[in-house]
Amino acid sequence: MDHTVFQLGLAVTLIALAGLLSSKLRFSVIPFYILIGMAVGPHAPVVGLFDFRFIESASLIEFLGRLGVLFLLFYLGLEFSVGRLIKSGKSIAVGGTIYIVINFTLGLLFAWIVGLPFKEILVVAGITTISSSAIVAKVLIDLKRTANPETEMILGIIMFEDVFLAVYISILSGLVLSGSSSFVDVLISAGVALGFMLIVLIVGRKCAPLLNRLLNIRSNEVFLLFIFGFLFLIAGFSETIHVAEAIGALLFGLVLAETEHMKRIEHMILPFRDFFGALFFFSFGLTIDPLSLGDAVWLSLGAVVITLIGNFVAGMLAGRMAGLSNKSSANIGLTIVSRGEFSIIMANLGKAGGLLAILQPFAALYVLILAILGPLLTKESKTVYKIINKIFRLDKPKAAAVSSVPDRDREG
Structure with a gap:
């Protein structure tokens, strides 16, 4: 007998209970969604006669x-505009490069130090470099930080990561799956990803008046059908040219943010964002096998440490290069520390290539830890920054610099 509808209803009920518990505890809801998914996933153990899988x-x-990922990124794009991103283009390119170089290098070094073979080193570096677009978007929206000065840089880094991902997956697929990935193929992958983003942003901005007329629809039903249709078409098309479908959704949101219908779209899309977004994190938990995580504990903890360090340093450098304050710069690194869907894709690539079996449990535990830590660090970023500032004195007291002059005068 097909129990799909019943299981879906049970899943939504469990998600609702997890959300209620997180609100009572005043903690990020994301880890609760993931953990409840693990508890009832296909890999969960059967207890006696009860099978909750x-x-x-x-x-x-x-x-x-x-x-859910599409709705999360689409909504995040609505909070911005193409114009704002284009103005910040240079600083975003510099910040994105800094972020990728630091985190990718640390990932390579970590995997080499622990003694992994060459191909596994490349997979681990990919796992530890790319942040989770879905988790970052969810946290920014939940904490109402979309208007913060550092959020433009965060959004830019997410897009920059996708260009890197398109290039890196093309290289890694060729190496791991025993094929070949020529320099020309890599350049084509990078060019297509970057070109697609620029075309959508530039053409979308120029077409804002046309979109205003096209979306001037009284019926909410027809209006929503048009939005959904274009959203899925653009996201789906981006996937066919090896640009993440989530980035296609983000770009479409950025384009519609330039129109006079932005507020109406934002209001109507909100329930879909929350419902399907919750299902994404639950479904992510379903993919994790709790019984396989034990062998990868120390490897995962080591990777978490280097990721926290790398993200903070990269965020500080990227933010300061863009002229942001130390506090805003720290927020960048603390916000994009979460890892998720892209890390699992990298691990699955390693599995398809017959690499070491440790890669999948490592990726699952690593992602789970950072999915819990990431939202917590972002929410408590003020406290975290105060602690770090006390240790490293990032904000040097101005009073000390002023008082040093009369002190020297007295000594003279």
């Missing part, structure tokens, strides 16, 4: 979760 509906929930 989600097997029949797992593929459906996974697909609904993919829609």
